[in-house]
Every structure is written in structure tokens, then in C-alpha cells.
Amino acid sequence: MYKRYIPPPKPKVSRPSDIPVRPPPQVYHEPEPEPEPEYVEPAPVPVQTSSWLQPYARRIDPTIASQPTKIVFGDDDEPPAPSSQSSRPVDDAPNGVADEEKTLKKPKSKKNKKNRGDDEEAEEKPKKRRRVAEEEEREEKEEAAAETEDVTMEAETTTHEDRNNEEQKEKRKPKREKKKKPKSDEQEEDDNAVRSRHKSVFEKVAKALQAQALEEDGDKMDVDGAEPEEEEEPVVEHGLEPIPQPAPAAFDESKLTYETLPQWIASPIRVTESMTKSFEELKIAAEPAKVLQSKGFKEAFAVQTAVLPLLLPNPDRQGDVVVAAPTGSGKTLSYVLPMIQDISYGRITDLRALIVLPTRDLVQQVQQTCDACAAAFASSGGKRVKIGTAVGNKVFKEEQSAIVEKKQRYGAVGDGCSKENLSSWAASETVNPEDYVSKVDVLICTPGRLVEHIKQTPGFTLDYVRWLIVDEADKLLAQDFQQWLNLVLETLSTEQRPSRRVFPKSNKKGVRKVILSATMTQDISMLNLLKLSRPKLVVLEGTKAGDQSLPPLLKEYAIKVREPSLKPLYLVDLLQSELLAAAAKDTEVTEADASSASETSDSESSSDSDSSSDSESDSDSDSDSSSSSDSDSSSESKADEPKPKIKSQHTSKQRKFSTSALIFTKSNEAALRLSRLLALLVPSLAHLIGTLTSTTKTIRRTRTLRAFTQGKLRILVASDIASRGLDLPNLEHVINYDLPISETAYVHRVGRTARAGRAGAAWTLLEHSEARRFWRDFAGEGKGASTNILRSTPVERVRLGHKVEKVFDDKEEAKEDDFSEERVQAYEKALEQLQREATFSRGKKGKKEVSKKRA
Numbered sequence: 038m039y040k041r042y043i044p045p046p047k048p049k050v051s052r053p054s055d056i057p058v059r060p061p062p063q064v065y066h067e068p069e070p071e072p073e074p075e076y077v078e079p080a081p082v083p084v085q086t087s088s089w090l091q092p093y094a095r096r097i098d099p100t101i102a103s104q105p106t107k108i109v110f111g112d113d114d115e116p117p118a119p120s121s122q123s124s125r126p127v128d129d130a131p132n133g134v135a136d137e138e139k140t141l142k143k144p145k146s147k148k149n150k151k152n153r154g155d156d157e158e159a160e161e162k163p164k165k166r167r168r169v170a171e172e173e174e175r176e177e178k179e180e181a182a183a184e185t186e187d188v189t190m191e192a193e194t195t196t197h198e199d200r201n202n203e204e205q206k207e208k209r210k211p212k213r214e215k216k217k218k219p220k221s222d223e224q225e226e227d228d229n230a231v232r233s234r235h236k237s238v239f240e241k242v243a244k245a246l247q248a249q250a251l252e253e254d255g256d257k258m259d260v261d262g263a264e265p266e267e268e269e270e271p272v273v274e275h276g277l278e279p280i281p282q283p284a285p286a287a288f289d290e291s292k293l294t295y296e297t298l299p300q301w302i303a304s305p306i307r308v309t310e311s312m313t314k315s316f317e318e319l320k321i322a323a324e325p326a327k328v329l330q331s332k333g334f335k336e337a338f339a340v341q342t343a344v345l346p347l348l349l350p351n352p353d354r355q356g357d358v359v360v361a362a363p364t365g366s367g368k369t370l371s372y373v374l375p376m377i378q379d380i381s382y383g384r385i386t387d388l389r390a391l392i393v394l395p396t397r398d399l400v401q402q403v404q405q406t407c408d409a410c411a412a413a414f415a416s417s418g419g420k421r422v423k424i425g426t427a428v429g430n431k432v433f434k435e436e437q438s439a440i441v442e443k444k445q446r447y448g449a450v451g452d453g454c455s456k457e458n459l460s461s462w463a464a465s466e467t468v469n470p471e472d473y474v475s476k477v478d479v480l481i482c483t484p485g486r487l488v489e490h491i492k493q494t495p496g497f498t499l500d501y502v503r504w505l506i507v508d509e510a511d512k513l514l515a516q517d518f519q520q521w522l523n524l525v526l527e528t529l530s531t532e533q534r535p536s537r538r539v540f541p542k543s544n545k546k547g548v549r550k551v552i553l554s555a556t557m558t559q560d561i562s563m564l565n566l567l568k569l570s571r572p573k574l575v576v577l578e579g580t581k582a583g584d585q586s587l588p589p590l591l592k593e594y595a596i597k598v599r600e601p602s603l604k605p606l607y608l609v610d611l612l613q614s615e616l617l618a619a620a621a622k623d624t625e626v627t628e629a630d631a632s633s634a635s636e637t638s639d640s641e642s643s644s645d646s647d648s649s650s651d652s653e654s655d656s657d658s659d660s661d662s663s664s665s666s667d668s669d670s671s672s673e674s675k676a677d678e679p680k681p682k683i684k685s686q687h688t689s690k691q692r693k694f695s696t697s698a699l700i701f702t703k704s705n706e707a708a709l710r711l712s713r714l715l716a717l718l719v720p721s722l723a724h725l726i727g728t729l730t731s732t733t734k735t736i737r738r739t740r741t742l743r744a745f746t747q748g749k750l751r752i753l754v755a756s757d758i759a760s761r762g763l764d765l766p767n768l769e770h771v772i773n774y775d776l777p778i779s780e781t782a783y784v785h786r787v788g789r790t791a792r793a794g795r796a797g798a799a800w801t802l803l804e805h806s807e808a809r810r811f812w813r814d815f816a817g818e819g820k821g822a823s824t825n826i827l828r829s830t831p832v833e834r835v836r837l838g839h840k841v842e843k844v845f846d847d848k849e850e851a852k853e854d855d856f857s858e859e860r861v862q863a864y865e866k867a868l869e870q871l872q873r874e875a876t877f878s879r880g881k882k883g884k885k886e887v888s889k890k891r892a
């Protein structure tokens with residue numbers, strides 16, 4: 038234990054310590070036999086009166102003061118030096134006492150003068166007297182000036198001043214008296230008077246010092262000049278514990294507020310999951326609502342409940358709508374329903390709505406929803422809204438004629454009416470848009486194809502368009518195919534005939550824009566590109582701008598892959614695991630279904646009518662165009678290549694694989710290879726496996742998706758082409774065989790399951806090098822975790838064995854995988870087979886090209 042010295046609190050610095058107190062003048066008394074004069078016990082003097090005051094204190098020491106003194110005026114007879122310290126008040130006096138010094142020194146010079154003799158003085162002329170008088174006057178003035186120097190000087194100062202004045206007077210008095218009369222009894226009386234005055238001065242000084250001592254609270258000075266006694270300081274005992282430190286400044290963890298965002302983003306309309314209403318309540322006519330119910334849309338989902346009132350005719354001033362809601366929450370119906378209702382009020386067919394989507398598959402999917410709604414409103418006496426698509430899976434001219442036709446003209450002369458049809462418009466040199474009519478009210482398209490029609494299709498006009506829907510908007514805005522947005526907005530901004538865009542039952546003029554995504558961008562500059570008018574943002578309750586919510590009933594699992602070279606075996610184990618099966622509905626697939634599905638997936642003819650101009654806009658970042666030819670050929674080869682015999686393990690109608698899974702890979706090639714490898718590794722599953730890549734021909738993709746929806750296929754191996762928007766209602770599992778490239782991609786991939794209020798599971802196979810990124814960026818766990826993904830339950834770690842088990846720590850997870858030697862050998866054989874097929878395919882393709890060139 039150490040005793041730590043803690044200094045006493047610093048005494049308050051008071052004026053008297055700064056401002057010198059004039060010591061009493063040097064007065065020497067005649068030795069007197071009388072009893073010693075009374076004196077007042079001086080009060081203890083504070084330390085701050087310090088060194089220059091000490092001599093003064095000594096002077097008021099009764100032992101000194103009472104000593105008989107003698108006033109001697111003469112050079113020879115020097116008065117006894119009071120002490121060596123007696124001169125210190127002058128020498129050591131702090132600044133500002135110069136005047137006082139003069140005052141103190143002056144008596145000495147006067148004394149010298151006096152030593153010259155009274156006779157000499159008497160002979161001096163009256164002039165000299167005047168000079169003396171003037172000098173005295175000047176001295177008095179100086180003293181007065183010194184007095185005014187500090188008006189705040191307290192009583193003791195005043196006391197000193199008084200005393201000095203008196204002393205000065207006294208000094209002068211005897212001088213004058215001496216001049217007038219010689220020393221006598223009177224002088225003694227005077228001396229007594231002086232003594233008594235001194236006594237009173239002492240008293241005053243003592244009182245002043247006492248007052249000062251009280252003021253300075255305990256600091257005492259010995260009247261003998263000894264060091265003041267220090268009070269014993271309190272000793273605080275400390276151990277070796279660290280000296281208390283000030284608390285560190287709190288780190289500002291407050292997140293950026295969105296004050297800088299526009300009001301419509303900062304204060305969105307919030308939707309809760311439970312916020313559902315019947316369609317009638319939302320002012321959808323009873324008849325179409327009934328039809329919708331019959332098609333499975335019993336009531337409006339939460340997002341529809343929020344969005345429909347904003348888009349249906351409304352007495353308020355209506356603006357554009359931006360929707361950021363999770364995957365599978367029903368965004369499509371939220372815009373299709375009001376749009377179709379609005380258009381069904383009209384009679385003439387004009388292009389009234391454009392729906393822009395990133396992929397062909399989505400175009401077809403949205404078309405189905407539009408058709409359902411169109412039928413519903415037609416049934417209630419409205420116009421049958423005509424739906425068209427433009428995706429590039431048809432020959433461009435065919436697509437043109439499906440969208441636009443030339444008006445029928447009836448000639449006044451001749452053989453009745455002469456009908457010009459669209460086949461002739463291409464030939465005409467000058468095109469008058471008024472000569473053409475739209476064959477569709479709604480065009481659902483990919484952006485690339487839309488641009489082609491705007492630029493190349495005569496009579497294709499956006500003059501009547503009142504609805505512009507941009508679904509999967511973040512993707513479409515990020516990848517501005519052929520500057521589609523600029524072109525479309527420019528074309529739409531033509532206000533030559535604004536009456537064409539009048540909404541029959543709405544107070545909204547111009548084009549209404551509806552922008553949707555599950556991962557809506559918060560990039561204001563992107564959103565500004567859309568030139569929105571009085572927009573409103575709809576988001577899920579509890580989320581804020583930038584959040585990406587997962588479906589509430591989605592469960593997520595992560596599986597560690599300790600041996601990446603055997604990763605396909607992990608996938609096989611997962612597909613055959615009990616947990617996967619348990620999560621699935623116990624559906625049966627008949628032998629007949631299986632064989633027809635097998636046909637669909639493997640032996641589609643290559644005579645699909647994909648045109649060379651098939652310019653699909655989806656540009657998966659993962660699609661590997663350089664390798665796609667290989668992949669394609671590998672895929673195509675399946676029809677021709679003698680297939681290795683797949684041992685069928687299913688002997689009855691019961692299939693082993695009773696669930697459904699969508700497996701995502703990082704590229705088209707990876708998807709094709711994995712699909713084939715799975716078939717080789719687990720021949721019993723081969724007929725249930727389909728493949729979906731951006732290089733797969735459109736018709737084949739459509740068939741594959743249909744087969745999957747019908748349950749004929751149970752496993753889809755896909756690139757990210759299938760990650761956005763695809764609605765596969767019976768999909769129970771999503772498997773990330775390869776880690777997605779971004780948070781957003783993860784949200785869209787896993788969002789293919791657990792849709793429309795159903796349950797679903799997402800599995801991610803994690804190689805060692807990927808684990809950190811996954812946990813940090815996607816799962817939001819561990820060091821530096823940062824994710825915008827909002828989920829209802831955290832991601833679970835699981836281990837693959839005969840059954841999938843939950844693991845709670847890494848040690849448990851690190852148990853050896855028991856891939857038997859036999860399995861590993863089978864896997865190697867499958868890889869060899871795959872290699873042979875790829876070589877064969879490349880050879881075949883090469884021959885084809887050569888024969889093409891020759892031809």
C-alpha cells in the first residue's frame with residue numbers, strides 16, 4: 038500500500054497577497070524608562086502575505102515594537118538598522134510598490150537634509166520653503182494617486198494608507214517643529230502622542246491582519262517570521278489499483294438517419310403481414326372479385342391491401358407508386374388488378390400499359406396473371422383487355438404483326454373496300470402512325486425488345502400509354518439495356534395530345550408509374566432516372582429504406598463442405614437426407630409422370646423456333662458466355678450420346694425423392710455440368726432433374742418450368758436466370774450449391790421458396806473460403822457482421838450424415854465425413870463419363886460448323 042500525497046486545495050489568491058501592503062515607516066523611538074507600551078497580540082498572518090510582509094510582521098512583533106528606539110538625525114549617528122530584513126519590504130516588494138518605495142526612501146533624504154543644521158535651514162530663502170512645500174504637496178499627490186491605484190483595496194490597505202499619512206505628517210511635523218522651536222517638554226508630549234498613535238496603528242494593523250487571516254482560512258504565519266505551520270494533510274490510502282481514469286468518450290454508434298432522403302422515402306407507407314382485406318373492401322367490383330376467388334385469390338395480401346387504394350381511382354391527387362416488399366408477397370397482382378380494371382373501362386384498343394421485366398420467363402408469368410384478371414373484368418361486362426408480349430422468342434416481324442396492324446381503309450371508289458394489312462406496311466416508304474392501330478392494350482416486354490419496337494415497328498406508339506410498370510426495378514435500372522429507360526421516358530413525355538392519356542375514372546393525368554422490387558434500390562440518382570411524380574413508397578412494417586426482408590416462413594441452413602473436390606457428394610447427401618424429405622409434402626410421382634418428365638427434360642427437339650434475333654435482356658452476371666457453347670453442346674449431346682445405363686432404384690410407383698428443390702450454381706456451364714453429374718451419381722433421380730440457364734432455348738425453358746410446376750420434374754439445376762421473380766408454387770427447397778455473388782442475389786434466390794405465406798427452406802453449401810463471407814454478409818453473424826437482410830430466424834448450422842443434424846459448434850461440425858471409398862470411386866467414374874460426353878459433344882459441334890461452312 039502506498040500513501041499517495043494529495044496536495045491540499047490551492048488557497049484562493051486574494052488581493053492582499055498581490056497588492057503590497059505598505060509596511061509601517063521606519064520609526065525609531067527614544068529609549069523610554071516607562072513601562073512597555075501595550076500592544077495587541079498580532080493575529081496569525083496568512084502565508085500569502087509572504088516574504089515581503091514578513092519584515093512587516095516582524096516590525097509589529099511586540100518584542101521589537103516595545104524596544105526603546107531612538108530617533109537620530111545625523112550622518113554620524115545612524116539609527117540602528119532594524120535588521121537586515123528591514124530593507125526587504127523595499128527590495129522584495131512586488132511590482133506596483135515603486136511609489137511606496139519612494140515614500141519609504143524619502144525620509145532618509147530628508148534626514149540628510151536635516152543633518153545640515155537648523156541654522157543653515159533658517160537662512161534659506163522663502164523660495165526654498167516654497168520648494169519644500171511644493172515637494173511635500175507633490176508627495177501627498179503621489180500618495181493620493183497610489184491610493185486610487187486600487188479602489189478595491191480592503192480595510193487593511195486603508196489602514197496602511199491612514200497610517201502612512203499620519204506617519205508622513207508626523208515626520209513632517211517634528212521637522213517643522215524643529216524648524217520653529219528647539220526640542221523641549223512639548224516634544225516629549227508629542228512623542229507620547231506619537232506612541233499612542235502608533236499603538237492605535239498597531240491595533241488597526243493587527244485587526245486587519247486578523248481579518249485577512251480569517252479570510253484565508255487557516256493559513257497562518259508566525260509573527261516571528263517562522264514558516265507557517267502546515268495543517269496536517271489528510272492521507273488517502275490507495276492500493277495498486279489503477280488510478281481512476283475519465284470514462285472514454287462514447288463512440289457515436291447512431292446510424293445515419295435518412296433525413297437527407299426525400300420525404301417519400303424517409304416516411305414510407307408501412308404494411309404489416311396481417312393487413313389483409315377482401316377485394317370487395319378494396320373497391321374491386323363484386324363480379325371480378327368472385328372470379329378472382331375462384332382462381333385462388335381469396336383475399337388481398339398485405340402488399341395488395343396497401344397498394345390497391347393508391348392505384349385504383351381515388352379522389353385524392355394520385356401520384357406514382359414504389360413498392361419494396363419481400364419475394365412472394367404478391368406484388369404482381371397489386372399492380373395488375375388496378376391496371377386491368379382501369380383499361381377495362383375503355384372501349385377502343387390502344388396501347389395503354391407497358392410492363393417491363395428483366396427475363397422472358399417473368400414476362401410469361403406476368404402474362405398469366407394479366408390474363409386471369411382480364412378474364413375477371415370481362416366477365417363483369419367490361420372490355421376484354423388484350424395482352425401482348427414482346428420478348429424475342431418469336432421472329433421479330435411476327436411479333437410486330439402481333440402488336441400493331443394497319444388500319445382498314447375503305448375506298449370510296451372501286452370494288453368496295455380495300456383492306457390494307459400489316460404485311461404491306463413494311464414496304465411503304467413513309468409511315469403515318471395514324472394509319473396503324475394497336476392490337477394490344479397491355480404489352481409485357483423485356484427492355485431490349487421494347488427498344489427494338491419503338492425504333493423499328495411502324496405505327497408502334499406510346500402516345501396512349503397511361504401505365505408504366507417496372508418490375509424487378511433495381512435490376513432494370515442497374516442494367517440500362519440500350520438506354521431503354523431514357524428512350525421510353527422521352528417517348529412518353531410527348532404531350533402533343535395529352536387527351537389521349539386521360540384516365541376515365543381517375544384524376545391522374547399523364548403516365549402513372551409503378552416501380553417494384555423485393556430489393557429496391559435506395560440510390561436516389563437511380564430513382565431519379567424514373568422521373569417520378571408525387572411518388573409514394575410502400576414497405577413492409579419494421580423495415581426501413583435499404584432493408585431486404587426474407588419471407589417470414591423461410592428457414593435457412595448452412596452446411597460446411599470440408600472437402601471441396603467432393604462437393605457434389607455433399608449435394609447428393611443433402612438431397613437424400615431425411616430432413617429434406619421430412620420438410621416436403623409426401624407427394625407421389627407415378628411412373629408415367631416420371632417418364633414424361635424425363636422426356637421433357639432430356640429429349641426436347643432442337644427445332645425450337647428461337648429466332649436469331651432472340652435478344653433476351655437478362656444478362657446474368659454469372660452467365661459465362663465463353664463456356665456456354667460447351668455447356669449447350671453438353672446438354673444437347675444428351676439426345677444423341679448413348680447414355681450410360683442408369684440403375685433404377687425405384688421399382689414401384691413410389692419415388693424416393695418426394696420433395697422439390699431448385700439448385701443454384703454460379704454459371705450456366707456449372708448448372709449444366711452439375712445437372713448431368715447428379716444424374717450420373719444418382720441414376721434414380723435422373724428423370725426428375727431439369728436444367729434452367731440463360732442459354733437454354735426459350736421453348737425448352739418454358740417446358741421445363743411447366744414440368745416442374747406440374748411436379749413432373751422435382752429438381753431444377755439453374756443459374757441465376759431463375760433467381761428473380763420466378764414463381765414456382767410447389768418449390769420447397771432452394772439449395773445454394775455455389776454462393777451467390779451478393780446479398781441481393783441471395784435474397785432473390787432463397788425467395789423462390791416460402792412464397793405466398795407458405796413454408797420453405799434454403800440450404801447453402803459453404804466451402805472453407807466462403808464461410809466467413811457468408812456468415813458476415815448474408816447471415817449477419819460473427820466479426821464485422823453487416824447485412825441488410827432481415828430474417829425472422831437466424832441461419833442454422835447443420836451437418837450431413839445419414840440424416841442432417843444440427844450442429845452447435847465447430848468441433849462437432851469437424852467430424853470426419855464418411856464418404857466411403859466406394860462412393861469416391863463412383864464419383865470419379867462419373868466425372869470421367871462427363872468428360873467423355875463433353876469431348877464427344879465438342880467434336881460433334883465442330884463437325885456441324887465445318888459442314889455449315891462448306892454449305
Ligand SMILES: Nc1ncnc2c1ncn2[C@@H]1O[C@H](COP(=O)(O)OP(=O)(O)OP(=O)(O)O)[C@@H](O)[C@H]1O
Pocket residue numbers: 333334335336337338341362363364365366367368369370554555761762763764766788792793
Ligand atoms: N391474394 C392472393 N391470394 C392468394 N395467392 C396470391 C395472392 N396474391 C398473389 N398470390 C400468389 O402469391 C405468389 C407470389 O406472388 P408474386 O409472384 O406476385 O410475388 P412477388 O411479390 O412478385 O415475388 P417476387 O418478388 O419474387 O417477384 C403467386 O403464386 C401468386 O399467385
